[in-house]
Amino acid sequence: MSDEVARDPFARLRAATPARIGLGRSGAALTTATSLEFQYAHARARDAVHRPLDIPGLKAALAPLETVDVQSAAPDRQTYLRRPDLGRQLGSGVVLDSMEGCDVALIIADGLSADAVQSHAAPVLHALCPRLMGLRLSPVVIATQARVALGDAIAERFGARLSIVLVGERPGLTVADSLGAYITFAPGRGVRDSARNCISNIHGQGGLTHDLAAHKIAWITREALRLQLTGTGLKEEASALPGPNPDALPS
């Protein structure tokens, strides 16, 4: 047995899992250092839930794409967390004009992590829009205090055939800025979650890259418009990205 293994038998096990193993202990408690590490991770996750979206910053990142902001019927974060039903309805006074022949409504929803939206929504859309060439896209709707199903109400106003909602996923301790993408054919009131396709775990710590996420979303979008459905009847089978290793692409 090497000296290192004798000192820390978990050294070689740690490579097998991101779980917090071999932490050591002070009596039966966490050591000061591991206790502080945990608190830091939890604090980051909570900040990600509660931090408001920086809308001007997001718009700057989205330029030159046209944007519109809307709010759900949940007036603040506290209400949003207690009332998922309000996060699925448009706030009063929101005006979105019907768009003749709109194929795809593009929506960014803060969801449970504004950090995820701030970091990943614009690069995903910049990678996605060229892949949707030939389709008529709505302006990018930036929705706050928003859940996934708010996209149905928005897409319905546009009269869009399909919606793409990019949403901040519930933060974990390890990854607090993971983005999800929900694609819904014939979006409207009463759509069931089983009628959506989802691409999740778009983030920079071993998750999907922006380019690969855009590739998958575009594939599902074109298949959905061809087959006229999304959900359990449409399995994502996008081919691997062509060309160089997607991890090597700037994102």
Add this chain to the structure above:
Amino acid sequence: MGYRATLGGETFRFDTLARLMAAATPARSGDALAGLAAQTDVERVAAQTALADLPVATFLSEALVPYEVCEVTRLILDTHDHKAFGTVAHMTVGQFRDWLLSDAATTRALQALAPGLTPEMVAAVSKLMRNRDLIAVARKIRVTSAFRNSLGLPGRVGSRLQPNHPADDLKGIAASTLDGLVYGVGDAVIGINPATDNIPTATELLRMLEDLRCRYDIPTQTCVLTHVTNTIAMIEQGAPVDLVFQSVAGTQAANDGFGVSLAMLHEARDAALSLGRGTVGQNVMYLETGQGSALSADAHHGVDQQTLEARAYAVCRAVEPLLVNTVVGFIGPEYLFDGKEIIRAGLEDHFCGKLLGLPMGCDVCYTNHAEADQNDMDVLMTLMAGAGVHFLIAVPGADDIMLNYQSLSFHDIAYLRNSFGLRAAPEFEDWLERFGLITESGHLIDGATGAQRLLGAS
């Protein structure tokens, strides 16, 4: 018809028994979301006052969820033991509370009463009880269950070792399992929530756990928490299934949402029993529940979430489980908003389950969008240990990297042992001592040495 109470000259009316039960429930976000909660604090006390005067026997003649549409209601009423009910048959709900807290309600008396109680009765009385009352009564109740070890004995607390991995990586899961064993965790079960829920993955994970258990000769049971139909299929294919897992709820409609029925649970139990793998007992079921599951499935029939949770325990009781676990803080803040609501719900669930005769455990946990933190978990686990909980869940460093929520850490089980003298199941404790992982006094040996003993034996 209806129920009413007058407080301070104001009369409060409640049209139905379901309304009365909901209004009498201590405040929580899920009932407010469903539009069932009391409108004011005074209305809540008025409902509790009216409920205190209600004869307990009312729940035998008035179903909260219609008998005709719900097999859970039929199960509750058709299997009710009138003879056992005799002790409390003449009481009001308020008198029932007084009796439970009295010295007349001994361990033996409570055990004999269990088959005579329905979930609605225990839910009703819990609504009149403070947290300390829930602990005091639960602590008197003894429920034991057994498979390869004996759980629920006095002075002991079991633990589930939960070594989840986001990609179901076998080495990663084994590493977390070894980590937990070094802390003396895992007598209730070593149980994995698979990230990919299909039969080949579940079988692979189950075989890995079986190898590990056999290699170290650990007197415990293993489980992969997959759907009951998958487990039945695995048993048919000859996989080494110890326990059948399933999530269950308190209405037939909510169970439909889980894709499960009473008949399926019985079929699965029979299949697991046919393997005869238990050594000191034959409790082969592991069931999980949690307040809010019926509302989230839009299957709540206008009944409050705590009463529906207690009804899930009728489903559990029918299949004589080894373990029942309320996953109390997992569902999110729209059902239990903060630490206060999670702590209250955990104590209610434990009390109700135990009073109905179940081996009741708890996943002391929260999500990152709830107003809760590890301090709240410290409070709940310590209260649960005082209340005599059957088992608790623990994960490495309190961080479940697959389900993305926080539970207890392996450290916390060691805390309950060191600070309160609570011990593991006797067969498992003997193994820990034989393997040199704990001292004669039950304290953990140095972690690195413990790990080397396990790794050296692998």
